[in-house]
Structures are given as C-alpha cells and as structure tokens.
C-alpha cells in the first residue's frame with residue numbers, strides 16, 4: 001500500500017520579512033502601516049482560497065502579530081469551521097508593535113534568542129493564542145526549532161505534537177546565496193519528517209526515552225541533489241522559490257510537478273510511505289512582484305502547484321492532512337529504528353546522476369553514484385550532540401549538525417594539491433597503478449532483504465596498463481545496526497592469476513562549515529590480535545599500519561564520535577594523520593586478491609563517551 | 610550622478626546570480642542602466658535578460674515533464 005501525505009501550511013504574516021524591506025525604498029519602517037497589513041491579509045486570503053478551490057485542507061499557522069489582528073483571527077476561525085483547517089501557531093512573524101514593546105528586539109529568529117528569552121516568547125505566543133482561541137495549538141514551527149526550545153514547549157504545553165523544525169541543508173550555502181546575510185545555518189538534518197531526539201533536533205530519536213514528543217517536519221520538500229550543491233531556496237516544493245532559481249522557461253514550470261512526482265516515488269524506498277509539504281510565506285506573493293517575477297506569474301505558479309496536489313487528491317493519489325493529523329498518522333506504525341531512504345535522481349540538469357540518501361538514529365549519509373558510490377556526506381547522529389544555539393551559547397548562530405565527511409565543503413576526491421579531501425571510497429590497485437572508484441560513474445538500484453536495505457551499484461570497469469577487471473560495490477544497511485556494510489567485488493579479470501589490491505578507506509575531519517577545524521585531540525588507533533598502534537593528531541603526517549587489524553578507528557572528542565572500520569577477515573589496517581595543508585585523517589583496510597574476490601567492511605558511527 | 614533606485618522589476622545582478630548570490634541591483638534612470646553594488650556588473654535591461662537566459666541554460670531538463678520514476 002502506498003500513501004502520499006501532503007501538508008499545506010499558510011501563515012498570516014502581518015509584516016512579511018520581505019515587505020519590511022520596502023523601508024529601503026524610501027519608506028521609513030512602520031510596523032503598523034495600513035497598506036502593508038492589508039496586502040498581507042489579502043495574500044493570506046488568496047493562498048487559502050487557492051487551496052480550498054482545489055479541495056485541500058491547510059494548517060493555518062498564526063503568527064504572533066496576527067493574533068492581535070481581529071480580521072486574521074476571524075478568517076482562521078471561519079476556515080477551521082468551514083473547511084476543517086487546523087489552527088496552529090508559528091514563531092515566524094514575531095515582529096509587531098506589541099512584540100517590540102515587550103521584548104525590545106528586532107530579532108526575527110526564535111532559535112537565536114537566549115534560552116531565557118525563548119521561554120518568555122513561547123509563553124507570550126502560547127498565552128496570546130489561548131486568549132484569542134480558547135485552546136492551545138497542537139502544531140508550531142519556525143525555520144528552525146532547537147531541542148532546548150522544543151523541550152521547553154513540551155514541558156509547558158504538552159499538547160503540541162507537530163512542528164516545522166528545520167530547512168533541509170540551509171547552511172553556509174543559504175548564507176552565501178543571501179549575500180552573507182541570511183542566518184539559517186541549519187545543515188545536517190533529515191529531509192523528510194522524523195521524530196527528533198531530546199538532545200538534538202537534527203537527530204532522529206533512538207527510543208521512547210529519547211523521543212522529544214513531537215513529529216518534526218522540514219520546511220519544504222527539497223531537491224535532494226540540487227540542494228546539496230545549490231541554494232535550498234531555489235529547488236523545493238515552493239513555486240516562488242523555483243522562480244527565484246529561474247527554473248522556469250517563460251511562464252512554465254514543469255520542474256515543480258517533477259519534484260512532487262519524485263517525492264511520491266520515494267514510497268518505493270520507504271515501505272510505501274511518501275510525503276510533501278508546501279509552505280509559502282506571504283512575502284513571496286507580493287503584489288509588486290518578487291525579483292524577476294511579476295505578481296501574475298507568482299500567482300499562476302502558486303495556483304498550478306496547488307492544482308497538482310488537488311489533482312492527485314482527486315485521483316486518490318494524495319491525502320491532504322493537517323500537521324497534527326499527519327503527526328498521528330506518522331507515529332501509527334513507526335519503530336524508532338526505521339530509516340528514511342531515498343535513491344534520488346537528477347531531474348534538473350539532464351545528467352542521469354543518482355544520489356542515495358539515508359537517515360536513521362545512528363547516522364545520515366549520502367552516496368554519489370557519479371563518483372562510483374563514494375560517500376560524500378556523513379553526520380554522526382549516534383553522538384546525539386547537545387549543542388544549544390542562540391545568544392549565550394558557544395554555537396550562537398551555527399545550528400548545523402556537524403559532519404565527519406562533507407565533500408563539497410572539504411574537497412572530496414578532487415583537491416588543488418596532493419593533499420586529501422573528505423570522502424569515503426575505495427582504490428583498486430595493481431603494482432604501481434591505482435584507480436579510485438570516485439572516477440568511475442555508475443548507476444544504482446535499491447532492494448530490501450528482510451530488515452536490510454541494499455543499494456547495488458552497476459559494475460564498473462577498471463583499465464590497468466595490460467589488463468582490466470570489473471568491480472561491483474554493494475551497500476547493505478541492516479536496521480538498527482548503526483553500520484554500513486560495504487562489499488567490493490572484483491571479477492572478470494582479463495589476465496588469469498593477476499594480483500589486485502582492494503583498498504577501502506575513509507578520509508574525514510569534522511565541522512559545520514567550509515573552514516577547517518582544529519584536529520588536535522583526535523586519536524587514531526589500529527587494534528589487532530598481534531598489537532596496536534595509536535596516533536594522537538598533531539599534524540605530523542604520520543602513518544601506521546598493522547597486518548590483520550581487527551579494527552581501525554578514530555575518536556573525535558570535538559563531536560563525541562568514534563568512527564571505525566573493520567573487515568570480514570584478515571586484512572591490513574592503516575592510519576594516516578594529515579598535516580595543516582591537508583587537515584584530514586584517513587582510516588583504511590587493504591586486501592590483495594588473486595584474479596577475483598571481494599573485500600567486505602563495516603563502517604560504524606558511535607557515541608565516543 | 611543620480612541616486613540609484615529600484616527598477617520596475619527588482620532585478621538581481623545576473624553576474625552574481627551565476628555564482629548563486631542573490632544581489633539586488635540599483636537602477637540609474639539617467640543612464641537607463643542597472644548596476645551591482647557587489648561585483649562591477651553594469652548593463653541595460655536587455656543585457657540583464659540575455660544573461661538570465663544564459664543562467665537558465667544549465668537546467669537541461671527545465672522544459673521537460675518527467676513522469677517515470
């Protein structure tokens with residue numbers, strides 16, 4: 001059985017973030033300006049009507065400002081009664097005259113206040129909501145909701161069960177895209193809904209003790225390939241964002257439907273379940289147009305996007321749920337260990353490229369089939385890092401979940417020097433010749449064997465000077481194991497009896513941005529029956545190896561993570577410390593086979609402490 | 610020189626866009642040209658539109674409706 005759930009979210013934002021910018025065009029900032037308030041409410045009405053015309057129900061997220069506007073409140077009550085829309089709350093759109101008077105700040109991001117202010121604001125927003133509606137909301141949200149904020153909400157308002165909690169892969173790329181002025185530094189979370197950990201909102205909860213008590217929803221359903229190397233706000237289920245990315249040709253935007261359909265197809269990898277959310281802020285529907293798009297195009301793209309969800313619903317291919325309804329459905333048959341998988345294909349650049357994304361309570365990672373299945377992103381969720389953000393914290397604005405590997409921020413296969421970049425791959429060698437699978441483009445397929453998800457890559461051919469072999473990579477993910485099992489199979493050698501080496505390696509670091517972090521304190525170890533070796537990281541370019549290593553590992557105290565690699569049988573383990581111009585560490589396992597054979601390894605991510 | 614204002618459509622700088630920076634331009638009505646406060650782009654509306662067309666070319670599938678997944 002396949003189910004595709006859709007959440008449509010609207011908010012009456014009395015002073016949209018972008019309309020406020022009109023102040024720059026010669027108008028002095030005035031939060032109570034009548035024209036802005038009228039236009040904002042008109043946009044909200046238009047968005048609501050667009051959904052209702054398609055027979056779709058919405059979640060109305062009341063902003064703090066809108067709670068002081070009788071007309072906005074009346075519309076919400078009316079639409080709840082007539083259409084069955086949910087009335088929820090949001091921490092977007094905080095700014096209004098009342099907020100300024102109470103909190104004396106122009107801050108717009110709830111996650112960036114101090115924890116004391118967060119609590120005061122939650123109480124003000126929920127208190128006002130109750131005063132206006134006579135009940136507390138069961139859904140809330142923002143661009144980001146940190147665990148500390150959500151833990152407070154759950155302690156004080158336990159009825160809340162859904163929240164828009166992150167913008168997928170909005171981090172340094174979103175910051176750069178916005179001329180270094182948009183502080184959503186939120187990389188590293190899941191792309192589809194999840195039940196977050198109490199300790200860090202990015203991490204899926206491991207068990208009921210770790211369950212934060214609500215279902216988190218990402219802000220928009222984003223293109224899992226385009227957004228990995230491009231701005232999050234160009235490629236998602238937000239028609240006006242697509243116009244921002246100029247994905248349209250003239251006034252047509254087939255990419256929106258392609259994106260929705262690819263999300264629907266993710267049911268194949270997730271036991272028949274698929275999800276979408278559309279949430280367009282009113283600033284994107286401004287009567288004066290938005291960047292290169294005039295109002296007519298903004299409206300047309302919104303109506304056509306909504307019409308597609310309406311069409312799917314009428315065909316019985318989509319279910320429109322409110323956020324709280326979705327949270328209940330999501331929890332119904334879900335174990336904590338169940339992963340989210342996505343074998344994503346390019347629908348934008350006509351490249352045939354595929355990427356495989358995976359997230360569970362232990363880790364999030366991404367494989368790039370254009371690089372022979374190289375692992376290009378790895379987040380150690382098992383560490384469940386307590387990493388508060390906002391004023392008064394060490395992280396401050398940097399709310400991203402740290403990576404061990406991020407091949408775009410830290411080079412990956414290609415570097416401008418002999419040094420190394422962060423990537424996990426495999427080298428196939430013979431004598432002095434060596435080929436990295438990163439240079440072997442391929443395609444993947446997905447299958448399920450009991451509680452194991454399997455990603456099988458098409459074999460690639462490695463050409464040595466006077467012979468060739470074929471190599472196949474298989475990734476096996478057994479639910480709840482916290483490991484990636486990797487099989488490298490060598491076969492079809494054109495020279496009988498030839499020796500071929502298989503060198504499985506991971507080159508990693510840690511961080512949240514493009515810039516290097518201090519690796520001092522990282523401990524690299526080789527452990528085997530015949531001895532052990534240790535390197536305490538000091539940028540000394542040291543190397544160590546051990547025949548028949550049982551385990552090769554790195555403990556990275558900065559992110560409380562133990563990363564380890566082990567093989568299924570006798571294999572040589574090795575370690576490489578880096579140096580300042582190559583601030584990485586490498587763990588590897590190497591084996592030589594004759595003519596054909598395989599190397600099977602397990603990569604594990606654990607909490608170090 | 611006249612004060613730069615917003616143009617009739619709020620064009621972003623096409624050169625900054627090529628490196629994925631959304632950078633609003635200002636319009637000089639006297640010279641009928643847009644200019645960027647970050648890079649040194651300057652050009653009339655036709656030039657902006659020409660470069661925006663070029664920007665779109667990277668999306669090889671932008672006009673294709675894909676239904677098979």
Ligand SMILES: [Zn+2]
Pocket residue numbers: 622623624625626632645646647648649650
């Ligand atoms: Zn520029």
